[in-house]
Amino acid sequence: xxxxxxxxxxxxxxxxxxxxxxxxxxxxxxxxxxxxxxxxxxxxxxxxxxxxxxxxxxxxxxxxxxxxxxxxxxxxxxxxxxxxxxxxxxxxxxxxxxxxxxxxxxxxxxxxxxxxxxxxxxxxxxxxxxxxxxxxxxxxxxxxxxxxxxxxxxxxxxxxxxxxxxxxxxxxxxxxxxxxxxxxxxxxxxxxxxxxxxxxxxxxxxxxxxxxxxxxxxxxxxxxxxxxxxxxxxxxxxxxxxxxxxxxxxxxxxxxxxxxxxxxxxxxxxxxxxxxxxxxxxxxxxxxxxxxxxxxxxxxxxxxxxxxxxxxxxxxxxxxxxxxxxxxxxxxxxxxxxxxxxxxxxxxxxxxxxxxxxxxxxxxxxxxxxxxxxxxxxxxxxxxxxxxxxxxxxxxxxxxxxxxxxxxxxxxxxxxxxxxxxxxxxxxxxxxxxxxxxxxxxxxxxxxxxxxxxxxxxxxxxxxxxxxxxxxxxxxxxxxxxxxxxxxxxxxxxxxxx
Numbered sequence: 312x313x314x315x316x317x318x319x320x321x322x323x324x325x326x327x328x329x330x331x332x333x334x335x336x337x338x339x340x341x342x343x344x345x346x347x348x349x350x351x352x353x354x355x356x357x358x359x360x361x362x363x364x365x366x367x368x369x370x371x372x373x374x375x376x377x378x379x380x381x382x383x384x385x386x387x388x389x390x391x392x393x394x395x396x397x398x399x400x401x402x403x404x405x406x407x408x409x410x411x412x413x414x415x416x417x418x419x420x421x422x423x424x425x426x427x428x429x430x431x432x433x434x435x436x437x438x439x440x441x442x443x444x445x446x447x448x449x450x451x452x453x454x455x456x457x458x459x460x461x462x463x464x465x466x467x468x469x470x471x472x473x474x475x476x477x478x479x480x481x482x483x484x485x486x487x488x489x490x491x492x493x494x495x496x497x498x499x500x501x502x503x504x505x506x507x508x509x510x511x512x513x514x515x516x517x518x519x520x521x522x523x524x525x526x527x528x529x530x531x532x533x534x535x536x537x538x539x540x541x542x543x544x545x546x547x548x549x550x551x552x553x554x555x556x557x558x559x560x561x562x563x564x565x566x567x568x569x570x571x572x573x574x575x576x577x578x579x580x581x582x583x584x585x586x587x588x589x590x591x592x593x594x595x596x597x598x599x600x601x602x603x604x605x606x607x608x609x610x611x612x613x614x615x616x617x618x619x620x621x622x623x624x625x626x627x628x629x630x631x632x633x634x635x636x637x638x639x640x641x642x643x644x645x646x647x648x649x650x651x652x653x654x655x656x657x658x659x660x661x662x663x664x665x666x667x668x669x670x671x672x673x674x675x676x677x678x679x680x681x682x683x684x685x686x687x688x689x690x691x692x693x694x695x696x697x698x699x700x701x702x703x704x705x706x707x708x709x710x711x712x713x714x715x716x717x718x719x720x721x722x723x724x725x726x727x728x729x730x731x732x733x734x735x736x737x738x739x740x741x742x743x744x745x746x747x748x749x750x751x752x753x754x755x756x757x758x759x760x761x762x763x764x765x766x767x768x769x770x771x772x773x774x775x776x777x778x779x780x781x782x783x784x785x786x787x788x789x790x791x792x793x794x795x796x797x798x799x800x801x802x803x804x805x806x807x808x809x
Contacts, residue, residue, distance in 0.1 A: 316347040316491050318354060318515055319498040321361040322508025327354065333488045333517070338404030338634040339624040341672035345402075347491045350516040355523035358483050358512045362454045363529050365509030366481035370451045372507075374428045377477055384473070384504035385421045388414065388497075395496050397626070399464055402490035404633040404674070405588045406625040410465075417469030419757035420775045424473035430780045431478065440809040443792045449784040451479030452531040452555070456524040458545065459494070460537045461487035461636050462591045462696075468494060470761065471534040472511065474779040476501075480531075481510045485524060489636050491515050525549045532782065534774070535559065536593070538694065539720070539766045546769035557782055558769040559593070559762060561694040562722030566596040566751055567711045567737070569728040570603045576749075577727045578612035584725075584751035585700040586620065586678040589635050590644075593767075594723045594745075594752045597695060598684075599702045600711045606704045610659055610682050613700070617660050617678045623668030634674040635697060641674040644697030648679050651690050651699075657682040662698060686714070694720070708733060716742045721764030725751050744768065 316335065318325035329348040337344045350358075369377075388395075396410035403410070433448040455475050459467040464486060472482050486494035494513045501511045514520055524530055525548045532555040535545045542560030549556045566584065568577050584596035601609055625633035635641040645663065652658050658681060665677020676698060684690050684701040691701055705711050715724055725747035726737045734748045744763035747753030755761055755776070762773030772782040 313343055314345040316345045316495065316515065318348055318350060318358065319495055319513040320354075320358045320509075321512070322502055325354065333515075335402055335489065335491065336637060336674075337401055338636055339626070339673045340670040341638065341674065345492070347488055347515045349488070350514040350520040350523070352519065352523045355483075355514055355520055355527065358514050359454055359527050359529050361509045362481035362483050362512050365507055366451070366453050366479075369476075369481060369507060369510050370479040372479070374431065377479070378425060378427060380505045381421065381425045381427070381473060381477055384501055384506070385418065385425060387500045387503055388418055388421060391496075391500065395465060395493060398492050398496055399490065400625040400633070402492055403461065403464060403636055404625055405591075406630050406633050407628075409588050410625070413463055413466040416754070417466040420469050421473045423757040423776060424477040427477035427780075430777075431784070439790075442794075443790060445788065445790050447786055447788045449478070449780075450787050452783060452785060454481050454483060454529055455532040455534065455783060456527075456530045457482060457484045458521060458524065458533065458535045458537070459484065459486050461489040462588065462593070463536075464490045464493035465497065467536050468497060470775040471779070472497075474775060475534075475783045476506065476510060478780060478783040480783055481512075483512045483514060483524065483530070485514055485516065485520050488515055488517060521545070522548070525554075526552055528552070530554060532556070533558070534782070536774075542769050550770075555772075555782060556770045557762075557772045557774060559774060560767050560769060561696075561720060562593045562763065562767050563598060563691075563694055563718055563720045564594060564596050564723045564725075565598045565600050565715045565718070567600040567715065567724070567726045568602060568605060568609060569708065569726065569730060569733060570605050571729045572605075572727040573729070574605065574609050574612055578609060578616055580727065580751040581613055581700065582616045582620070582678075586617070586632055586698045589632055589676070590698040591636060591696055592752075594754055596725065596751055597700060598691065599700060600714060601702055601704050602708060602711050603706065606682070606702060610680070610702055613680060614660050617680060620665075620678055621668065622665055622675065622677050624670070624673070627668065630668065632678065632698065634669070635676060636674070638674050640697070641676050644695055644699065645676055647690060647693070647695050647697070647699055648676070651681050651688075654688040654690060656684045656688060656690055656701070659702070686717075708737075712737065712740055716740075719766045722767035723747070723753055723763065725749075725753060744773070
């Protein structure tokens with residue numbers, strides 16, 4: 312029997328009968344594992360109402376109490392990592408070790424939010440003017456919406472929700488309908504940690520649910536991660552209704568390799584960053600920029616490593632790369648492989664025939680490598696979001712920098728070199744939000760913030776860290792004077808002065 316996956320509103324599964332549902336698959340077998348309820352506008356309205364009521368009480372809760380809830384949530388999340396990782400693998404397909412790594416990075420964001428008393432400290436100035444004191448505080452927004460993608464069903468909600476909750480807000484999370492169960496598991500952990508019912512809610516669905524969140528007047532902010540076209544849509548529509556928006560979009564991440572790089576270490580990094588989680592990462596390396604004469608040797612080393620990759624069911628310890636999330640997405644990614652040679656690229660390693668250790672009905676596509684890719688090809692222009700790595704050859708360092716900067720995206724990039732001066736110049740000149748030096752996937756630690764430039768980010772706030780706290784609060788400044796007999800000076804219509 313397939314499992315029913317219901318909304319979570321007010322601390323319990325929603326018991327209404329949905330008009331529409333969606334199928335959830337086990338990507339390793341192709342079998343339907345569940346039916347997820349799709350929210351209509353009435354369900355979203357109910358979730359927002361419950362969250363709004365809960366937010367009024369939660370914002371008055373002491374920082375000491377909020378912090379204790381966060382610490383308990385952190386301990387519960389760490390204790391249940393294996394169970395949550397199994398849920399992620401069953402619906403997304405990534406291997407268990409990758410799912411556990413996703414949770415570990417989410418834990419970092421929770422740990423940062425545990426320091427909320429320090430992060431919410433305001434400012435105070437005594438005697439700013441004679442007998443006048445000024446203080447500033449950070450106040451919560453109210454109810455915030457989070458719309459998260461399929462590729463990180465636990466980590467992305469953990470990037471946003473802990474900061475939002477720690478700051479005194481209530482949350483309505485709309486996870487991907489492709490792998491929704493991780494969000495419900497997090498909801499239960501929040502409840503076990505002592506979070507009041509209604510502060511963290513989950514509604515499932517598609518565009519109907521998304522639009523209802525974007526348009527609802529009591530949703531004060533939207534946090535989103537997904538493709539660039541949808542990120543732009545979310546930003547334009549949510550900001551039109553007066554909301555704060557942080558909408559993180561797509562990417563085409565370049566890894567620049569200079570001639571002095573350690574090519575064995577570089578090949579290891581390229582394969583790891585290109586094919587981890589089957590390339591379904593917004594920070595995956597999808598373009599390798601080979602500078603000068605190193606391309607032939609580097610491509611050979613990468614091919615050697617690709618041939619040894621073990622592709623199979625993510626629940627097997629032997630598997631290094633799992634399936635793609637759905638058959639439709641697998642077919643879309645495969646279409647780029649099918650058309651790459653027609654565009655003029657050299658198919659250096661064909662993943663369509665890669666040996667698979669799994670059910671033949673799973674959504675499989677092995678790692679694929681194209682060489683001699685040029686910037687006019689779809690292989691280069693589009694965010695493929697799958698296990699396809701493209702090699703672009705350039706003559707020198709300046710050409711590599713110009714190539715990266717000419718792209719529409721600005722999410723992440725990396726340079727591999729032993730030359731400190733070149734790395735320093737690259738870091739300064741590259742027009743990308745996150746840069747790695749001999750680090751292929753430069754995701755910032757939790758006490759910094761995550762986000763790109765250009766078409767990879769819509770809005771002015773990055774995710775988690777200090778910018779996350781700023782995003783989920785607004786500043787209130789109080790100017791006060793306690794008059795004495797000597798301060799009464801009568802009516803004065805002049806402009807106030809110090």
